[in-house]
Every structure is written in structure tokens, then in C-alpha cells.
Amino acid sequence: MEKKTYTSTEGLLEAGKLNELRKLLIGLSQEELNRLQNLLNDPHEFAEELSTLLPYAIRKMIEKGELTVDTLLPFVEDAMHKSIQKNPQRLADILFPVMGPAIRKAVAEDLKRMVAAINASLETGFSPKTIKWRLQALISKRTFTEIVLANSYVYHVSHVFLIHRETGLLLREELAPESQPLESDLISSMLTAIRDFAHDSFKSATPGSLDEIQVGELKILVEQGPFAIIAAVIEGQPPADYRLTLMETIEAVHFNHGIDLEKFNGDTSSFVHTSKFLQTSLIKEKKEKKVRPPYILIVLLIILLSVAGYLLVQRIQRNSKYTEFASKLESIPGYHLTSYSIKSKSIIIKGLKDRLADDYSQIASDAGIEASEIKMHLESFISADSAIVIKRAQRALQPPAGVKLWFDKGVLYLSGTSSQEWQNAFEGKISSIYGIDGIDISELNQQKVDLKWIIPSIEKQRFLFEINVVSLDSQQQIQFDSLVKAAVNLDAYNQLYGKKLAIYVRSFTNRNGNIEANERVASKRAEEFMTLLEQAGVKKELLKGQVLFAEDLTESVYLRSVHFAVFDTKPTQE
Known part of the structure; x- marks a missing residue:
């Protein structure tokens, strides 16, 4: 038993030594030898293993020059041609995931541009600006669309980055004064990653580069150089020549820092001086929209000014009307104004009034003033005006119809006929x-049998005036008293003898110089005499004013003179 165990252990040791010897000689383990045996015995397994090595083998052959793309191109073209002829639907299915989105994106972009162009045309289709642009297009022989774009774009370069091409490290950043800082390292890493991804994923026989990235309204333009790239972040649509600016900038950086870029070891301090080149790319052109005039505000302002102007004119007219009324009221016998004031839509008058004075309602009505607009604060007094004194005498004496009263310089004159009883009573x-x-x-109860002494006494009076003078001087006042004594008897004579005689107050002038001014002054002289005669007791209906020009007369008269003539107002009977 012990002997058998010893023999089995010895066999195992021999087998281990045999495997170790096999590994030393061949370099492969038993499992590896089995896998290699399977590859040789199974063509499918061998083909699958070879498929993973074939691409690398072809790439190595191309790198060594043993195999070129031109050599492979006929085989690939023949294979694709036969595949398309055999099953074209398969190629369509393969390209569908790529071509579908590309076609949709192209159509969407075209539609977006078309809508934008239509909107722009509608907004400016009939404006003066559009007409100007169409004229520019006609003169410059460019399309209208080009002129619209040239006059409408707005752009702003906010950031410019200088990035090392090989390492992707940020060398320098410049930003516009009004722009917010960005994560510069992240942006440079992003651009490098996108560039590497595009390079690895989309291999091409011709070298290419990443030129532009669109993110909403932001656009990143990239310009490549041998050792560095420049990227500009732009808001809006830059002009077509801006890429030339970027090219000139990257060329200037390489010209001045070419050695630093080629031997770059991670130290970016040597690129501080590139700021002056990068800043040339920080440009902007924002066309500010013309501020439209605030039409609503202007209309409201015009309305307010019109209302204010209307109210001001109304106030001026009302104040003028009130002032004229106060002046006329002061001229009525029996009134004496101490003050007047105008407040809002009323006039406040303070003064004195004789109880025999005429009512002022008529002159207020003539001036267009309502009774509610007049506030009177008048105290009673006794007036010494001639007209009031005559009224006072008439109320006290109650003279008969044949007695005429007139007043002059404190003296009351009586003329005409009366009974002796009345005469005794009035004294x-x-x-x-x-x-x-x-x-x-x-002159009381003195019968006058003829008119000879009255008519000559009236018609002989001649009053001469200086230029533009209307009122009487002291000498003319004495002469006027003589006129009054004759004129006041005219009504008594008419009553006694049934006559209708009246007095012409004739003021003479000529047509030399300003005719209207001459006539106006002559008229004022006639009116002045009629007023004085009326105040002296001559009835108003017995006085009639005339302005006569010397050129129209057959006899010579003194210019700037006033004459008097008695005439019969009763129409002649045939």
C-alpha cells in the first residue's frame, strides 16, 4: 500500500516537470496550446480572431508604405458597387440615420432663413429705409438681400482665446470691457476635445479643421495656425471679412512668438504680450435702432398745450371784458369806483353809487357779462355830476312840459313857460x-316870437383845434357856455311852435395823409361836443354828428374845426 502511494506521487512529479519543460521549450501553457489548436481546426474561430487584427495590420502597412489608400480604393469601390447593385435598400438603411437628420436640418435652416427674410421684407417693405436700400442695390449692382444684410447685422466680439494647438492649453485670453469673464480653461478644453473627436471620428484623405461652432445666438469662430489656434466668441452675425481679421491676428502671433509656440513647455508667461494682437479682434458694431418719436406723448402734449392755450385766451378775453366793463361803469354819471378785482369767472367792484344813477345792466349785457359774474359792493353817496343834479332837480321840482332845465358850473338854468303857481312853489x-x-x-316865461337870435347864436360858433386835439381848452370853454345858452332853448321853441329843429355838429377835416386817422379824430371831436351838450341839458335826439372833408365842399373852411347848423327834421310835404 505504501509502495503504491509512492509510485502515484512520483508520477505527478514527473508530469509537472514535463509541463515545465514544455513551457520552457515552446513558451506556451497547455491552455494556450489548446486554444491555438482550436484556431487551426475551426476556420470560423480563426476568422473571428483575425478580424480584430486586420484593421491594425492594414494601418501598420499604410504607415510603413507597404500599402496605400490608392491601392485599397479600387477594391473598396468595387465592393460598394456590387453591394449597391445587389441590395441598394441595405445602403439606404445604413445611411438613413445620418442623412435623415442632415436633410431635416438643412431644410429647417433654409426655412428659417426664408422666414427671416420674409419678416424683414414685411417690416421694411414700404419704409423709406427700404427704398434707400433698393436704390443702393441698383447703383452698386448687388442683390437687395445683400444690401439688407449689410445694413442690418449687429455683432459683438466678447472674448478671444489663444490656445496651444498640440497641448490644448490656454495661452492668453482677452475680453471686451462690458463682457463677463468665462471659464477659459473649460472652453479651451472643450474646443480641443471637439477638435480631437472630429479628427478621430471623421477621418478624411484631405486634412481638415474645426472652423465654427453655433450655440443659439452665440457663435465661436476658430482660426488654425501651425502651433496655436485663436477662437472668438461672437454675439450676432459678424461681417464676412472678420475671419480675415482672425487670420491676420494668428499670423501676427506666430510671427512674433513662433519660437515660444514651437518650444512651448507649459509656461504661458511669455505670451502676455500677445494681448495687443488679440485685442484687435475685439471689435463690435451694434447699430442702435433709431428711437421713434413718442407720438402719443407728443399728441398728448399738443392737446394739453391747446387746452392750456384755449384757457389762457379765454382768461385774457374775460379779463379784458371785465376791465372794459369797469371803465364804462366809471363813466356813467352817479358811479365812483374805488377798486375792482378779477377772480376766476367774476369781477368784484367796490365804490360809490348815487341812487339816481342809471342801472348798469345794459352795458353789462353789451359786454357779454352775465349778472351772476358781477359782484357789487357799492356804498350810497350824493353825486355832483351834472346829469345827476338835473335828475335830482327834476324829481324835486317836477317841472311842467314847457320848462327846460340845464346845469352848468353850479347854476341851474330854467327856460320855457310855466304857471306862476309852479314858479312860486319851486323857489x-x-x-x-x-x-x-x-x-x-x-329865461323862464320869456316868449320868443322868432328864431333869429337862437339860430345865429348857434351857427356862429366856430371851434378850432390843433392836430390830434379833441378836448376844449379854457378859452373854448367860455365860448361853449355861450353855445349852451342858445342850444338848450331849442326844445322849448319846438314845443311852443310845433317845430322839429335839430343841430348838426359838423367836424371838418381833409384827405391829406392818413385818411382813416383824420376821419377818426374828426369823429371824436363831434362826439365830444355832443356829449357835452347832452350833459348840459340838450336832448340827445336834437343832436346829430357829421364828419365832412374839405375837398367835398364848395366853400372854404378851416381844417380841424367844428361848426354848428340848425336844420328841420320834419319831412317836407309836397
């Missing part, structure tokens, strides 16, 4: 009439 009432200093009854 006791004279002292109670305020404003009368004396009384003259020499």
Missing part, C-alpha cells in the same frame, strides 16, 4: 337840491 325847494349853488330863471 322854496331849490335849497333842498344838493349840488346847486344858484338858479337862473331869466
Whole structure:
């Protein structure tokens, strides 16, 4: 038993030594020899193993020059041609995942550009700007689309990166003053990764490079150099010649730092001076839209100004109307104004009023002023105006129809005929009439059998004036008193003898110089005499003013003079 165990152990040792000797001689383990045997015996297993090595073998042969692409190209073309002829649907299925999205993207981009062009044309289709651009296109012999794009793009280069081509390290970054810093190292790593991915995934017989990346409205333009690349981050659509700017920049960097780039060891301090080249690429052109005038605000402003102007004109007209009313009120006998003020839509008048004074409602109506707009604060007083004194005398004396009263310089004159009883009664009432200093009854109850002395007394009066003078001087006032004594008897004579005589107040002028001014001054002289005669007691209906030009008369007269003529107002009977 012990002998048998010894023999088995010895066999195992011999087998182990045999395997070790086999491994030393062949270099393969038993498992490896079995796998190699399977490859030789099974063609399918051998083909699968060879398929993993064949690409590397072809690449090595191409690198050694033992095999070229031109040598393989006929075999590949023949194989593809036969495959397409045999089963074209298979190639279509293979290309579908690639061609489908590419076609959709191309169509989408074309549609997007078409919509943008239509929108731009609609927005500016009938504007003056469009007409100007069409003229530019006609003169420059360029298409309208080119002119629109040339006048509409807006771009802004915010960042420029200088990246080492071989290592992908960021050498220098420049950014616009108004731009926010970016993760520069991440961006350079991203560009390098995308470049390597494109290089490894899309091999081509001709060398290529990554030129542009579009991210929404941002665009990254990349320009390659032998040892470095430059990348610019752009907002908007840059002009076509901007890539030339990038090329000039990368050329300038290589010209001035070519040795540093070729022998780059990771130290970026030597590229600080490239800033002056990179900054030339930080350009922008933002066409600010013309601010449209605030039409609504302008219209509102015009409306406000119109309303304010209307209110201002209304206020000025109202104030003028109130001022004119106050002036006319002051001229009415029996009124004396101490002050007046205009507030909002009313006039406040303070002063004095005789109880015999005429009512002011007529002049207020003529001025277009409502009674509610007038606020009167008038105290009673006794006026010494001639018209008021005559009214006061008439109320106190109650003269008969044949008695005429007029007042001048404190003296009350009476003329005409009356009964002796009335004459005896009124003498006791004279002292109670305020404003009368004396009384003259020499003309009372004096019969005048003819008009010869009255008419000459009136018609002989001649008043001469200086240029533009209307009022009477002291000498003319004495002459006027003589006129009054004759004129006041005219109404009494008409009553006694049934006549209708009246007085022409004739003011003479000529047509030399300003005719309208001459006529206006002459008219004022006639009106002045009529007012004075009326205040002295002559009835208004017995006075009639005339302005006569010397050129229209057959007899000579003094210019700037006033004459008087008595005429019969009763129409002649045939």
C-alpha cells in the first residue's frame, strides 16, 4: 500500500516537470496550446480572431508604405458597387440615420432663413429705409438681400482665446470691457476635445479643421495656425471679412512668438504680450435702432398745450371784458369806483353809487357779462355830476312840459313857460337840491316870437383845434357856455311852435395823409361836443354828428374845426 502511494506521487512529479519543460521549450501553457489548436481546426474561430487584427495590420502597412489608400480604393469601390447593385435598400438603411437628420436640418435652416427674410421684407417693405436700400442695390449692382444684410447685422466680439494647438492649453485670453469673464480653461478644453473627436471620428484623405461652432445666438469662430489656434466668441452675425481679421491676428502671433509656440513647455508667461494682437479682434458694431418719436406723448402734449392755450385766451378775453366793463361803469354819471378785482369767472367792484344813477345792466349785457359774474359792493353817496343834479332837480321840482332845465358850473338854468303857481312853489325847494349853488330863471316865461337870435347864436360858433386835439381848452370853454345858452332853448321853441329843429355838429377835416386817422379824430371831436351838450341839458335826439372833408365842399373852411347848423327834421310835404 505504501509502495503504491509512492509510485502515484512520483508520477505527478514527473508530469509537472514535463509541463515545465514544455513551457520552457515552446513558451506556451497547455491552455494556450489548446486554444491555438482550436484556431487551426475551426476556420470560423480563426476568422473571428483575425478580424480584430486586420484593421491594425492594414494601418501598420499604410504607415510603413507597404500599402496605400490608392491601392485599397479600387477594391473598396468595387465592393460598394456590387453591394449597391445587389441590395441598394441595405445602403439606404445604413445611411438613413445620418442623412435623415442632415436633410431635416438643412431644410429647417433654409426655412428659417426664408422666414427671416420674409419678416424683414414685411417690416421694411414700404419704409423709406427700404427704398434707400433698393436704390443702393441698383447703383452698386448687388442683390437687395445683400444690401439688407449689410445694413442690418449687429455683432459683438466678447472674448478671444489663444490656445496651444498640440497641448490644448490656454495661452492668453482677452475680453471686451462690458463682457463677463468665462471659464477659459473649460472652453479651451472643450474646443480641443471637439477638435480631437472630429479628427478621430471623421477621418478624411484631405486634412481638415474645426472652423465654427453655433450655440443659439452665440457663435465661436476658430482660426488654425501651425502651433496655436485663436477662437472668438461672437454675439450676432459678424461681417464676412472678420475671419480675415482672425487670420491676420494668428499670423501676427506666430510671427512674433513662433519660437515660444514651437518650444512651448507649459509656461504661458511669455505670451502676455500677445494681448495687443488679440485685442484687435475685439471689435463690435451694434447699430442702435433709431428711437421713434413718442407720438402719443407728443399728441398728448399738443392737446394739453391747446387746452392750456384755449384757457389762457379765454382768461385774457374775460379779463379784458371785465376791465372794459369797469371803465364804462366809471363813466356813467352817479358811479365812483374805488377798486375792482378779477377772480376766476367774476369781477368784484367796490365804490360809490348815487341812487339816481342809471342801472348798469345794459352795458353789462353789451359786454357779454352775465349778472351772476358781477359782484357789487357799492356804498350810497350824493353825486355832483351834472346829469345827476338835473335828475335830482327834476324829481324835486317836477317841472311842467314847457320848462327846460340845464346845469352848468353850479347854476341851474330854467327856460320855457310855466304857471306862476309852479314858479312860486319851486323857489322854496331849490335849497333842498344838493349840488346847486344858484338858479337862473331869466329865461323862464320869456316868449320868443322868432328864431333869429337862437339860430345865429348857434351857427356862429366856430371851434378850432390843433392836430390830434379833441378836448376844449379854457378859452373854448367860455365860448361853449355861450353855445349852451342858445342850444338848450331849442326844445322849448319846438314845443311852443310845433317845430322839429335839430343841430348838426359838423367836424371838418381833409384827405391829406392818413385818411382813416383824420376821419377818426374828426369823429371824436363831434362826439365830444355832443356829449357835452347832452350833459348840459340838450336832448340827445336834437343832436346829430357829421364828419365832412374839405375837398367835398364848395366853400372854404378851416381844417380841424367844428361848426354848428340848425336844420328841420320834419319831412317836407309836397
